[in-house]
Amino acid sequence: EKWSGRKIYNWLKHDLNFKTRGNKSLTLGGVYRILDDSMYYGVFERPKNSGNWYEGKHKPIITKELFDLGQVQLKRDQIVRENKEFAFTKLFTCGYCASGISAEDKYKKLRDGTTAHYVYYGCTRARDRDCKNQYIREEELIAELVKLLDQININELGMRHKLEDEIKRFHHFQKVVLGSDGKKEADEGDVNIRTYAKYLLKEGSVSEKRELLGNLRSRLIYRDKTVKLLEERPINMLGQSNTK
Template sequence: MGLWAGVAPLGYLNQNRIDKKCQIVIDKVRAPIVKQIFEKVAYEKWSGRKVYNWLKHDLNFKTRGNKTLTLSGIFRILDNPLYYGTFEYPRDSGKWYEGKHKPIVTKELYEQAQAQLKRDQIVRENKEFAFTKLFTCGYCASGISAEDKYKKLRDGTTAHYVYYGCTRARDRNCKNQYIREEELIAELVKILDQIHQSLLKRIIKIFAEVFFAPL
């Protein structure tokens, strides 16, 4: 045992041996991209959504079937221990094997990516961004998501930014760009400045009556 007995996952190709048993070999075109997916998450703390946008818009990356790699497909890659050399067969059997195939990533890189995914999940479950529930995309009407970004400055300090962007749930080809929270607030201030003061007071009164009325 140790030979993968199924369709090769992304980054590998199926190859028949002389004894007619199937094995998987490295896909020299896609394996480097698969490795970069793990590295982007583990080292650069990219979210699955950012990896998806990078593959789709920056690399125009396609699967063997000439399709765009889906967000769920990205998470399946990151969750698959076969990429560092081990697999369970049959699935959910509790029987694990050391594969005879060449790993694309190390076990350490795999585990670091897994740890980052868990941290991202905890943050998503516990953190609410100010504007994600207030707006939809002006281009395609999809929802709005937000991400924390950190940048190392020359003086050694780290700057923190929040970026808002379209989730592309309604239109995967939406070209709306990310915007920093400070820029979004500045645009909101401009809009509010254009509203007549009396109208603004009426809006505030309505909001107060709706959201702060006694039970």
């Protein structure tokens, strides 16, 4: 059925509640190791990558043809995983250990038999393997960013002029195509830079969201389900931070 390794992992964990001999859930890495193990069709290589193949004494449980099809799908799966871009990765710094913030897909089996898909963001733990920063769902992260937009100076948006141009184009569309007065909407505050930026966070494409946050003049800090901006301190002539 051309399932990805992650889909197989979620099927085993959530649908079948599969456990190993140690009564633990199989890890995603474990799934990939199984799919890449030639022992299941009866041969093995020793040492690894030596080109020396041996036939095992055990009975194969799959054919060589099925194994090869699995390898083709694994390569496709790897390409998809490498090319997948989440909306907010590489844009935040962990508020505890200063590592980056990564994302991963999560699936949950619902009572009605369907499976819900979520995206969670969390510390990469590159600087501290025991970092205690909490995970946050993408919807919650967007809500935090929307609140942040209400608090910051509008000049913090490095792409302010581009947003203004987009709003002008929208007003022109209203006037020419819909016959309405775009100025009225602007005066009432229904459409402005701040609300348009919020719209991009909620409904924009991945590239639009990344461009918006990537152009902020200060660094985004994520800590325990809250987001704030870290203002860069000015550097004096001696190269030291000005703390006054």
